[in-house]
Amino acid sequence: YKVQINGEIRSNEILILSQSYHSGWLAFNLDTKRIIKDHFVVNNWSNGWILLANTQPLLPNTYILFFWPQYLQYLGFGFYLIILLFWLRAKSRK
Known part of the structure; x- marks a missing residue:
């Protein structure tokens, strides 16, 4: 997913993804080229x-x-x- 936020982001703003929580979800900021490490459960099931x-x-x-x-x-x-x-190639050589 690509998310673009226009305007000011104040401290402690939360980005929520309404997919079931899994630690495998990653958020990457393209502007600062950094992974956002503060990943947590929101509303008992989604990602934040x-x-x-x-x-x-x-x-x-x-x-x-x-x-x-x-x-x-x-x-x-x-x-x-x-x-x-590789298997098909080896089989065709026989």
């Missing part, structure tokens, strides 16, 4: 991050929210395809 106050309130803040275990699944599919291709 505490956003720090922005030093330049006139500029938009852009955040990327992603579920990193999903990328492990993609990596597994990639390995599966590579193994399948």
Whole structure:
């Protein structure tokens, strides 16, 4: 997910993602190039991050929210395809 916040972010603002909580969700600030580490449960089930106050309130803040275990699944599919291709290649040489 890509979230852009225009305007001022005061201290202790909360960014909420209405997906079930999992520690694998990460929030990354594209402007400061930092991962937001304050990840916690909101309303007993969703994800929340505490956003720090922005030093330049006139500029938009852009955040990327992603579920990193999903990328492990993609990596597994990639390995599966590579193994399948090697197996088919070895089988065709016989």
